[in-house]
Amino acid sequence: MKKQYIITYLLLLCILLSACNKFLDVPPKGKTTLNTVNDFDLWLGSQTLSEISGIPQICWMTDHAQKIPWRPEIIAEAERAYTWSEQLTDADATSKMLSGAYNHIYYFNTLLENIDAVTGNADQKKQLKAEALLGRANEYFYLINLYGKPYDPATAATDLAVPFVVSSDVNTTTPARATVQELYKYMIDDLNTAIINLPASNAGNRFRGSVHAAYSVLARIHLYMRDYSEAARYAEMSLQRPGGAVVTNYNGVLKNVFPRTTELNEMIYARGSDPTSGSIVSIADSAFIKSYQSTDLRLALTFYNGVASAFNYNTVNPSAGMRFSATGNGYYDVQVGTTVAEMKLIIAENAARTNDLTAALRQLNEIRINRFAPANYRALASGNQNEVFQWVIRERRYEMPMNGMRWFDMRRLDSEGLMPAVVRIDQSKNVIATLQPKSARYTLQIPLNAIIYNPGMPNNQ
């Protein structure tokens, strides 16, 4: 039999097969695996990382929210948050507050785990890793303040927060819940590591990291650890940024533009609200709205009137003329990230607490002068420490009514015994829920759908 034929054909087959690998190695279009430093740069630009998840739910828990008419037959996540239920979601439902944050952490972990293996400039790698550490710490900041007890140095070593996940492989085991102490240490260490390699400025894109962005997150972290002087120190440092500590003057700012974050220089580390978080509007408490000075420009810019709504009318009684904030409607409505004003408020709070009233009032007035028409502006002046302190807290509420910080403020004020009971009433003035001082409900339970996958995981009270 003609052996040479067979050999020839087998040879042909071999040549064909060896050509295969080249044939198969084509990059698909429109999508890619992360192969270069530039890929990771684009990766950090992802829109989802520009947003914080679960903001509407957090807002529903605050004393800024009001849900009237109350419809007892509708009990969804927003209603449960509004009445401080133990669990806000069913076993089969996803909690955006938790899963959204961990999704963003997944992005950062993917970068941190894989960037060393790809080709590219070593300095750029370091910078991107630093940005990822900053972004990850910022997400854990929200998680620790939702699922961990308010920071108390006496119990922080035993209070449980959330698992500190550092892997991006779906097949790895989830670590146990870190303690509040541990998690704060991880976050602060990560930020300190990051600062060395972060760029000096993020003026081109305020959603990206910078040294000053890291300082502002450190300021927030220390504020909620109630280490006010350290918080103020970092706040001061964050304001030493190129471009300065300018507070945007709201005179002439159009509602349609506000607070189009990239256009406002007052953003230090910009973040928007994740529009996929669920409940898209938070209706503002009418008493809170009334407490604004009617000439305060923030009132008109932050809140929508109920009738001329762009929103789902099923959730809003169009005749009630009520104000609400579109916390879930995304980037252009709510400023979730750190701002110059917030840093100034942190400085002011520390000053007020240490009875440096002049410094405190200066910070407050530097903000307020930009929040009123010149004709309506009156500088604050007082020699009463408590009055100034209350002004600081009030300005925090006016400046950041619907970005989630109020809930965290309520937690720390409650730890200091400064938070009265919060009462929810329905349209007939019946009390439907009360958040008592020192209530366990100030700390959320880990959602059921997370507990199901981690059967041994202890939950909060």
Place this chain on the structure above:
Amino acid sequence: MPSSYVPKLLFIMKLTFLLFFLALMQASATTFGQELSIKEKNVSISKVFYEIRKQTGYDILHRVNELNTNATIPANFKNTPLLSVLDQIIKGKDLEYSIENKTIFIRKKEKSLLQNVIERFSQIDVTGKIVDANTGNPLAGANIMVKGGRKSTKTGAEGNFVLNNVDENAVLVITYVGYKNIEMPAVSNLGTLSMEMGFGELEEVGITVNTGYQRILPQQVTGAVSQIGTKAYESRINTDFLSGLQNRLPGLLINNDIQFQGNNLFQIRGISTMTGNPTPLIVLDGYPTDLSLNDINPNEIENVTVLKDAAAAAIYGVRASNGVIIIDRKKGVAGDARVAFRSTFSVRPHDNYSKFRYEKDGSVGLNYFRTRWEDGNISTFANYRTSELTGAQSYLTGFASDAALNLLIDKSLGQLTLAQMESGFADLASYNNSDDYEDYFLRNAVTQQYNLNVSGGTNKALYYITGNYLKNQLNQRNNDNHKIQLSGRSNIMISKKLSLELLTDYNEAISNAAPITDISRIFADERFADADGNALPIYSGSTRAGSRFTTATQAMGYLDQRMYPLTEMEEVNTRQRVADFRVSANFKYQIGSGLDFTLGGIYESSATQQRRFASENSSLTRTHINRFTQPATATTAAIYNLPRGGYLQESQSLLRSFTSRAQLTYNKQIASNHSINAILGAEVRQRITEGARSATFGYNDQTLLQQPTDYNRLFNSSTTFNSNYIYNASGLPLGYNDLFAQQYNDDRFVSGYMNAVYAFKNRYSLTGSIRIDQSNLFGTDPKYRYKPLWSLGAAWNIDRENFMQNVNWVNAFKLRVAKGFNGNISKESLPQVVAAYALNNVTLPAYSTLTLLTPANSGLRWEQTDNFNVGLDYTIFKNISGNLDFYNKRSTDILAKLDVDPFKGVSPALVNQASIRNRGVEFTLNADWLRKRKLNWNTGLVFSYNKSKVLEAYMPKPSIPQFSSQALATVSSQAVITAAAGGYMKGEPVGNIYSYRYAGVNATGQALYFDSKGNKTILTSAIDEGYGSLDSRGTSIPATNIGLSNRLDIGNFYVFCMLNYYGNFVVRTPIPSPVAIRPIEGSGDYWKKAGDEATVSLPSAAYINTNGAAYLANSDRFVMNGAYLTLGDVTVSYNFKDFETMKKAGFSNFELKLQASNLYTVGFNRDNYSLATGSYLKKYITPTYTLGLFTNF
């Protein structure tokens, strides 16, 4: 007309003349008047002849050996006419006589000229000689047979043969052990034919099993294979390819009445994937095709083979999990050109809504609507009324037409008295627009098809050229499509060893679609045109808005965006053009000693262009314009950010794919007892799809001009447009990505495969196959690229054993067992993170970013199906055959989007975790109950039963003990319903349906349901037992399907009839809700006041409106047995080929078929609802009538 027909035609003319002449002659013979008288009891014929000569003077001549003149006949002749005497003499004998010039000739009867003529046309005697192609030596003992018939002969010692009386259209098959078969049309002198050595096709003709890669003798097949040939396929008239296979092949489920996950059922042996493609792989003329099934011309089917288990299909590797359908199209046969022309014409009447299950009483919906606003929601109504009047928002979606709403508003504004309003409502209730709807929007659907093909050639070069034109006028006006298909196939012997098969196809399909609002979305009291025939708006569709709202918004500069159905169908047109091209070439080189080398490939391309134009007069365009309009204020005019004018959306998609294949085939008989049929090959395959979409505004289709549009302002600016003026703005596809998009996809595969069949003594056979597929899908790690898929099978032909030789009634009895693995792919996940490019719109300017598409999954694998099959093939009593198969398919590692631990950050993620089992039985019976020369009765029975079970999949989690005190901790029954809608619930069959246990109505009009303890409860999110509130009702996919076909042939006539049964499944039916736009029968039977609960069957309208969708619609009251039976087809056919006029006209075949499809159906449930009607609302089935002409000449 081919030249060979010209002499034949002349010949016919001559004969006609001759026949006419003879007829005249016979007429003269009848005037012959001689008489004879003989009176004797028995007289010998010689005596009679003597008397004739004596009495009449006529001589008689005859051949001695033809007539025994000593025989006697009874003679009682008295003046008997001579002809009668002669008749008596030849009576009962094969003789005839003639009279010429006083001489009577008696001779052996010859066939009448007419008979001769007919037989000369249809029957020929074939002669020829068979020799070996290489040596030229005559082959003695070669078998020559008529294909599909019984006539056969063998060659003599010198290789010569004669085969008498062969139908001239017959195809001869010449076979000789060790040589390749020859197939050719019968001609009287075939001359010398050369047969070539080869082992490929020494089997009986027409019953080899084609796996697409090789042909295997049926007795050697170990896998589950079903086949249908031309005769059975063409028993009915097929206007599309798939309908001809419906219920003809066991295990193949084709059902267009039932959908699973939005697709019509088209599957083999159940569903074994979740995210992959669940349909079978289609192999056309040897290569998998990526083109649409519509490209397969039903007139071209030679046979269709279905490969169902691993032994049969493993050779197709990772795409074979769902089985393989192999289509062989007709090929040319050597000989004179043959022409076939076919034409079909079918009509399907439009729907008759007066026979639908719609509520006849027009006041049911109106009454509900009135009670709703008048009794319950006066204050809300006032708010809504105000916002509608001021144009603030179009809220009024209160389940009534604009006219009904206006009556209420007019009354509330004091513009109508109560009596006027009452009479207004009475007027509305008395009108029903269903007749008008039929007149304005519907027509009878008509399908016309013309098919012409020419084939022929010599043994060295064969050709087959065909053209097909199909035109469809659909039931909805302004909706139609047409299609042209051209195909050429040739087979060329380049040299004695090298042959080339070349196939090309071109298909072009063009369709026009115009929007016709479905009647279910139109209130029954709405009119489509006023008395003058001007179009009127209706109050439904995506831009529902009332007349008052429109008046108010028009004052602000908005356009009238209401839907005018009569205008819309003229002003909006979607035109789609699909051009498909396919070419394949196969070189085959015979190396010798049973070894062949094949090198071939196929290239396919498909280009789809879609063009949707909506003029400015359409509701569609106006709504788009309004969407981006800034309304006029006291001082400024309205700003139209979208230019006024037409809206044009164009999209195109392009598919290109090629497969090339190199294959060695070894087919040899070793000694007398062993035979091997093996293949070894490699395949490279690439498939590229790309697409693009773009939109143009302010476009004028006449001037071809378009206005510039500021997209930045529309989509990227800070300006928010107020969507209050756009009812259901979210339903408008007008995001930036809807207008502009690009898409590109490149899949590549490299595969190596081997298959071997070893047979011993023709009794036992073993098969084995292995295939390795690599693709570019799974990144670079070989661990994920290589996945060998294999199969092993064995068959035992019991009937060939010695002990069976005395069992005469068993002709074939084969047992086969096979096991192996098929694969399936889903390209949605990789072991690394896959990121997609996306714009980040948060920042200004929007810039490109990468966003997570699928997370890293280090455990990713191919899906695979472990396939086990036991089968039995039988032929008993010569005329009954069939098979019986049992299978167990276990698909594991199925990729499914499952919830994963939320701490991992990527839930839900695609993971290889799901698993599905399919088990089933298939049975076929094919019986020729009668098989006479002109009479044949054939029955085909196909029975399939498939039972699926999802072994592992996502399930809503039941309660966890530590939270059992909380109602929240229990999974809600609603979550179970939602999850079940996905189709895969652990422990249940695929497509399982859950239902609540309906327990009637309580005193406040709320629906009650039985809880797990049998108590009647109200269901709310707080009162809910999760799984405990529900019953599992079984699958929504028919588990049993039966097809029964009968065909009775009487001569040239046949009747064919097909019965289909689908059973063992459940179906959901809609709630008769008064809230519906067009309420269905029984909608009035709801709770209205206390006390009604004793008599009515439905809860209050308020309950239906709020909880109806969640609970009532999912209750067991609206789940019923879906089993149904249809009389699918009745086809009658007569072939006029034996009519002389047809022969004169040159037709060798002239068949007229008449078919009625979907004649009758019955549903085996309470409502006699059969899914074959297409909708629960439809009580009857609409038949399709088809007339077909099938000719050959």
